[in-house]
Amino acid sequence: MTNEVPPRDGLIAGLDSPLSRRRMLALSGAGAATLMAVSAPARAAEAPPKVATKAHIVIAGAGAAGLAAAARLAERLDGATITVIDRRKEHYYQPGFTLVAAGLKPQGYVVSTTADYLPRGVTLIEEQVAEFDPVANKVVTDKGRAIRYDFLMVATGLHLDYAAIEGMSTDLIGKDGLGSVYAGPAAAVVTWKEMARFAETGGVGLFGRPATEMKCAGAPLKYTFITDDYLRRNGTRGKSELIYTAQNKGLFSVLIVSEKVRMLFRDRQVKVAYERVMTAIDPGRKIATYKTPTGTAEFKYDFINVVPPMRAPAAVRNSPLRWQEGVWAGDGWMEVEKPTLRHKRFPNVFGIGDVAGVPKGKTAASVKWQVPVAVDHLIASIQGTTSASVYNGYTSCPLITRLGRAMLVEFDYEDNLVPSFPGVIAPLEELWVTWVMKTMALKPTYMSMLRGQA
Amino acid sequence: MKEFDLAVFLVVFQEMLGPLLWILPALAIAGLVSFAAVLLHEGGLVSRRLVRSEIVGVLGGFAALGLMAMVTISGFSDAGGPVDWLLVGLIWGVGLVGATILAYAVQGVFAWKAPHGH
Numbered sequence: 001m002t003n004e005v006p007p008r009d010g011l012i013a014g015l016d017s018p019l020s021r022r023r024m025l026a027l028s029g030a031g032a033a034t035l036m037a038v039s040a041p042a043r044a045a046e047a048p049p050k051v052a053t054k055a056h057i058v059i060a061g062a063g064a065a066g067l068a069a070a071a072r073l074a075e076r077l078d079g080a081t082i083t084v085i086d087r088r089k090e091h092y093y094q095p096g097f098t099l100v101a102a103g104l105k106p107q108g109y110v111v112s113t114t115a116d117y118l119p120r121g122v123t124l125i126e127e128q129v130a131e132f133d134p135v136a137n138k139v140v141t142d143k144g145r146a147i148r149y150d151f152l153m154v155a156t157g158l159h160l161d162y163a164a165i166e167g168m169s170t171d172l173i174g175k176d177g178l179g180s181v182y183a184g185p186a187a188a189v190v191t192w193k194e195m196a197r198f199a200e201t202g203g204v205g206l207f208g209r210p211a212t213e214m215k216c217a218g219a220p221l222k223y224t225f226i227t228d229d230y231l232r233r234n235g236t237r238g239k240s241e242l243i244y245t246a247q248n249k250g251l252f253s254v255l256i257v258s259e260k261v262r263m264l265f266r267d268r269q270v271k272v273a274y275e276r277v278m279t280a281i282d283p284g285r286k287i288a289t290y291k292t293p294t295g296t297a298e299f300k301y302d303f304i305n306v307v308p309p310m311r312a313p314a315a316v317r318n319s320p321l322r323w324q325e326g327v328w329a330g331d332g333w334m335e336v337e338k339p340t341l342r343h344k345r346f347p348n349v350f351g352i353g354d355v356a357g358v359p360k361g362k363t364a365a366s367v368k369w370q371v372p373v374a375v376d377h378l379i380a381s382i383q384g385t386t387s388a389s390v391y392n393g394y395t396s397c398p399l400i401t402r403l404g405r406a407m408l409v410e411f412d413y414e415d416n417l418v419p420s421f422p423g424v425i426a427p428l429e430e431l432w433v434t435w436v437m438k439t440m441a442l443k444p445t446y447m448s449m450l451r452g453q454a
Numbered sequence: 455m456k457e458f459d460l461a462v463f464l465v466v467f468q469e470m471l472g473p474l475l476w477i478l479p480a481l482a483i484a485g486l487v488s489f490a491a492v493l494l495h496e497g498g499l500v501s502r503r504l505v506r507s508e509i510v511g512v513l514g515g516f517a518a519l520g521l522m523a524m525v526t527i528s529g530f531s532d533a534g535g536p537v538d539w540l541l542v543g544l545i546w547g548v549g550l551v552g553a554t555i556l557a558y559a560v561q562g563v564f565a566w567k568a569p570h571g572h
Contacts, residue, residue: 104527404532424537432528432538439526 050078053382058139058149060129062086062114064094064364064450065353066155068371071452074119076379082121083149085141087128089114091450092185095364095442098219098400100188101181102226103196104439110185117450129156132319134346151348151378154334156316158215158354158362162308166280166289173306176283177203180306181223182215195227195303202236203302206288208245210309211277212331215354215362217252218397218409220244220307221261227303228268229402242269243299245276245290253360254415257399260428264401273297281306310362312355321349323357333357338413339390341374348381350374359413361395368449369394394418398438406434474521485556492562500562507557514553515546 057073059066062084070084096110118124127141138148160182162168173180174190177198181188198205207224209217224244231237244251244265251265251272252258265272276290276297281304288304290297310331316322317332321343324335334351335344338358343349352370354362373391380387393413398406408425410418419427425434448454493499522545523529530542 404528405534426535426537430534432530432532432534433541435528435532436522436526436541439528 048076051076051379051383052078053080055150055382056081056083056148057151057153057378058147059084059153059155060086060132060139061155061157061353061355062088062091062118062124063155063157063353064446065157065367065371066153067091067114067117067450068367068452069153069155069352069375070122071117071119071450072371072375073378074122075452076375077382081123082119083123083125083147084118085125085127085129085139085147086114087126087142089126091117093443093446094215095446097181097185097188098222098226099439100185101179101191101195101223102400102403103192104403107185107189109443110188119452129315132315132321134320134343134349137348149348151381152346152350153374153378154316154321154349154351154355155353156313156355158310159313159317160308161212161311162306164309165278165306167283168281168306168308172281172283177286177301177303178281178283178306179303180308181219182307191305195230195305198303199227199230199234199236201302202231202234202238202240204300205231205240205242206245206299206301206304207243208276208278208305209247209307211247212309212311213328213333213362214307214310216397218399220305221251222400223305224270225264225268225401226403227305228270233403241271243271243273245273245278245299247275247277249274254409254411254417256415256417256428257409257411260407261399264430273299278306310354312357316355321346321351328357338393339373340377340387341370341391342377350378358393360393360411363395363397364446364449365394365396365410368445368454371449396420398434398442400435400438401430404435405430405432406438407431408434408437481556482552485552485559488559488563489555492559492566495566496562503558503561503565504554507554507561508550510557511550511552511554514556515550517553518545518549 057080059070059082066084066086070082073080073082091112091114093110093112096105099105100107100110115124125141127143127145129139130142131140133139134152137150138146139152140146162170170183170187172178173183173187174194177194179191179194181191205227207220209220224242228237228242231240250258251261262272275293278288279291279296280289286301288299288301290299311317312322312332312334316334321334322332323329328335334355334357336342336351336356336358337344341350341352341356343351351357352374353367356370360366370391373389376387376389394410396408396410399409400406407428407430409427410420412418417427419425425431445454519530519542533539533542
């Protein structure tokens with residue numbers, strides 16, 4: 001399947017429009033039979049012949065991007081050796097972390113097993129890539145195993161750099177009003193416990209985001225809105241103060257969205273402290289320290305959602321794959337071409353998902369639109385041809401603005417809004433239908449993406 | 455050739471709806487089949503029964519909204535814009551039509567089994 005055009009007719013980790021039509025029908029109670037009948041024409045479109053090759057393709061990382069790429073390659077290649085390398089046995093459905101941390105879904109909602117998604121014929125090595133050597137076309141795992149490749153897809157995800165915040169450690173999550181949604185499924189659960197406790201008593205809630213690139217920049221905003229809603233439901237909002245610390249002068253990288261969030265925060269009486277980057281935390285005294293343009297500032301909190309700086313994993317950061325200069329170099333993101341995700345200096349290497357050094361979207365939606373493009377280009381290289389597939393930076397975020405409502409924000413590299421349902425689902429409107437998608441349609445779509453089918 | 459992975463959706467739907475995943479389609483199919491059978495058997499619609507069924511249908515509309523609220527951990531009271539009201543109407547309408555057909559079929563089957571039962 002090729003996704004050569006800007007994905008105007010799709011959204012999120014794939015709430016593509018056929019799916020949402022299917023959802024509507026499914027909701028009607030017509031059930032699975034109708035669902036399948038309606039979906040069939042949507043995917044009967046093309047059946048390209050398999051490409052015969054003896055190439056060895058290594059995929060570093062079995063997260064959303066790695067698994068989706070493995071599925072697509074396995075489907076389109078005949079005779080290739082495909083090796084996926086990832087030490088972790090569990091697969092995390094990360095878009096669900098917020099729902100877990102909001103007390104709406106159990107931990108099991110976001111945890112499954114990587115092996116369950118592994119396409120037939122693909123080998124999984126349960127180790128971690130410790131060294132990339134693109135000059136010699138090989139990777140070395142943490143167990144010292146060297147693996148040569150003809151093509152490499154780097155899908156390692158990113159590193160949550162909690163240690164960069166002085167006094168912070170993941171052991172603190174879930175204690176003394178300290179939460180952090182990102183650290184993993186268990187952290188999301190204990191974050192919810194802390195937030196629920198806070199919502200009962202009220203007090204000062206502290207939110208914010210790091211100055212680095214990050215996964216789903218909407219997530220810290222969502223969690224602020226959700227906490228606000230719980231405080232209101234518990235009648236403790238009046239004696240509470242919510243503060244959002246922004247790393248720069250905006251609330252979101254897309255200006256029009258930033259302004260909308262500013263208005264919503266104003267409406268919900270969430271105070272915003274601009275140009276505050278967290279540098280230290282004192283969990284005993286419940287004080288967070290921030291760097292400001294003029295020095296430092298301290299905020300006391302009763303509840304805090306810590307969002308750590310995010311960087312490329314050390315193996316990538318310390319390899320020739322990283323950007324050599326510019327804004328992406330410092331944190332070691334991979335130097336790839338924006339439209340193709342092909343490495344700028346090592347043409348047989350691709351970077352997909354969070355590790356890719358491209359503007360915007362470290363989201364499942366980005367993965368959904370990146371992977372088919374990178375796979376097209378990789379297969380074209382195998383065939384000795386070129387591909388016209390282009391990734392335009394599309395990403396999307398169902399930005400929860402209260403329990404039961406969300407804004408469907410979709411945009412591209414150029415900060416253009418690219419709504420999937422123009423005139424029907426307004427991008428900057430708080431809607432129930434967007435919430436319905438987030439809670440119902442997203443996960444099925446994500447699962448299909450892992451299997452290369454969405 | 456891509457094939458639609460039935461298993462994936464079934465697993466996820468199972469998770470979302472639990473046993474309702476099976477009950478709802480079974481109800482829909484049973485309702486339609488018996489409705490058709492009753493129509494064929496009686497050679498037309500019985501107006502009084504249809505009116506009774508429509509009353510049940512109205513309740514069915516609300517039941518559909520209730521089910522939706524349960525599954526999405528939210529409800530129609532969260533509707534915030536025109537498309538939301540459209541969705542609420544759609545869900546209610548589907549519940550109404552489904553429940554009406556089902557109620558008509560059930561009554562028809564009972565009348566069929568006891569043709570002299572007045």
